[in-house]
Amino acid sequence: MPRISPLKDALTPPETKSAYQQHISAYNARITNMKATLGHSLNAFLAYMEWYPLYEDVKKILGSRLSPLFALSISEASDCPLCSTYFRKIIIEAGENPDALKLTEDEQQILSFGAAIAQHKGFVSDAIFEPIQERYSEKEIVTLTAFAGIMIATNIFNNVLHTDIDEYLFPFRSNRALHDHKDQSL
Template sequence: MPRISPLPYNEATPDVQVAFDAHVTDYPGSRITNMKATLGRSLLSFQVYMQWYPLYEQVKAILGDRLAYLYAHAISEGSNCPLCTTFFRRIIIDNGERPEDLQLTDHEQAVIDFGSAIALHKGEVSDAVYAPISERYTDAEIVVLVAFAGQMIATNVFNNVLDVKIDEYLYPYLPLTQPQTNP
């Protein structure tokens, strides 16, 4: 059960309804998910978190579409966020790959390791993990990649803290087995 339930559209203030409508219009194919509807309880929070979209577009311009969603998946998995990990699993699967059996170049692996390390180690990235990134990308590109990782982690934290439920449209993309936790 979520700690804060998603705000139904018909209960949202007119300003929030306008923001929801603008988001769906501005980003074709997007929807007001459980996370976004929960964010809708604070218009400013919704607006801030939706800046993820233009930042992700910059990441795609730097990395290309495939590596951008693999990078986001690695960050979400490193943050142990079931909702965001499943969201990116969907993109991976819908693009014809299996998340458990990705075929990666050394460079792609380095980018994924970078994203994962940022999430797993709370930003403490070793020189060995950072070096391949700094050798390939400009300072401005690295700033975008790190800022996006921070935004992705913020999204992961939001979903985890509030126990935002995975949207039904993502159910077919859940892993067949779930990690076991100790009681």
């Protein structure tokens, strides 16, 4: 059960409804449980929606396959069932099994980088960072690191508030997310 319920449409202030509409139009997105919970604070909603343009930059660096895998590695390392399920959906709909990925060494290194940022609160060992530094420009590393930070912030938001996984994501839950979701409902 969520600690803060998503803001009901009837209680949503006009300026927040307007921000929702702009977001839906700009990103062909839906207002999820997380976004409706953020709707309690317009500035919080606007701050967290900056995730979208940053993710577009990540896709330019990593491509359409590796970008959701990078986000999944961060979300799983942050123990966020909601965000992990969201990225599992993207990966599954692209035709891959997120539980049986076939990765190159370069791909595994970027996923390890994302996971290490989340697991170690940003303290990434040289052994993990150096291959990233060899392959990506300074601008790209800044973008990837900033994205990891905003992804972790999203994970924290959902974990702290026990944001419910949206029903449209149910078919994509991992066994762990199913268990975590049941625990949060108690």
